[in-house]
Amino acid sequence: MNLDAVRELFDTEMRRGAPGERVGPAAGHVVRHTSDARGWNxxxxxxxxxxxxxxxxxxxxxxxxxxxxxxxWKHYSHDRPEDLPRRLRAAGFVPxxxxxxxxxxxAGLAVPPVLPDGVRLVEVTDAAGIDLMVRAHDLAFGTDGTRIGQQVLDRLTEAPDTVSVVVALAGDEPVSAARAEFDPGTRFASLWGGGxxxxxxxxxxxRALVAHRARTAAARGYHYLQSDAVLDTSRPILQRLGFAQISVTTPYNYSVAARG
Structure with missing residues (x-):
C-alpha cells in the first residue's frame, strides 16, 4: 500500500466525509457528530x-x-497545527x-477463520446477543460495557446494514466479541472490539475474529480494513496479520460536569 495515499483517502472518506455537521469557515472547519447523552458526541x-x-x-x-x-475531540498525529494537543489540554480536555x-x-485477510476446539462464532442480531457481547467485553477489558452495548444495539436496530457483531462462544460462555462497522459510500470497514x-x-x-470480519467486509465490497489499536498490545498482533500504521489517534475528552 501507498501509506500516504491511504491516509489521505482515510481522511477524506472517514473524517471529512463522515456523517455529521460540517461547521465553518468563519474561523476554521470541523466535522462534528452530535447525538444525546447516551450516544457518541x-x-x-x-x-x-x-x-x-x-x-x-x-x-x-x-x-x-x-x-x-x-x-x-478525536485527534490524529498528522493533524495541524502541531501544538493542537497542547491547546486542547489548555481548554480543559483530558487525553x-x-x-x-x-x-x-x-482481500489479504478474507480467509476462513480458524478457531480452537470447542469455540464457535455466533452472529449477533438482537438484545440477547448484545448481552453476550457485553459479557465478553467485561471479561476481556475489566470495564463495564453496558453503554457500548446499548450504542451497538441502537445501531443494529436503526441501521442493521452498517454493523456486524460476532461473539466467540466456548460452549455457551462468551469468551470474545468484536464488531465491524460499514460506512456507506466509503472503502473502509472499521474493526472494533476483539477483546x-x-x-x-x-x-x-x-485472528479468527479479524478473518471473519474481513470476509464480511469483502462480501460487501469494502477494500480496506481499519482499526484503532493500543500501541503496545493490539498493534503488534495487527502488524503480524499484515496491517500497517498510518497515524496515531488520541481521544481528548471534555466533561461538562468537571468544568462546572
Missing amino acids: AVLWSDLTEQTADAVIAEQVRHYTALGLDFE EDPEAVMVAET TAPEWRGRGIY
Missing part, C-alpha cells in the same frame, strides 16, 4: 491553523456545553491513551 476532523485553533476549540466547547453533553491507526487490504477473556488469549481467537 465528537469532533471527527478539523482544518485549523495556529491563528484559528483556539477560537474553533472554544466554539465546540460552547456548542456541546449548551446541550449539556460531554464530548471527544486518553494513544492508539495506532492501522489499515490493511481486505478476549484472559484464559483464552494466545489461541488464535482474535
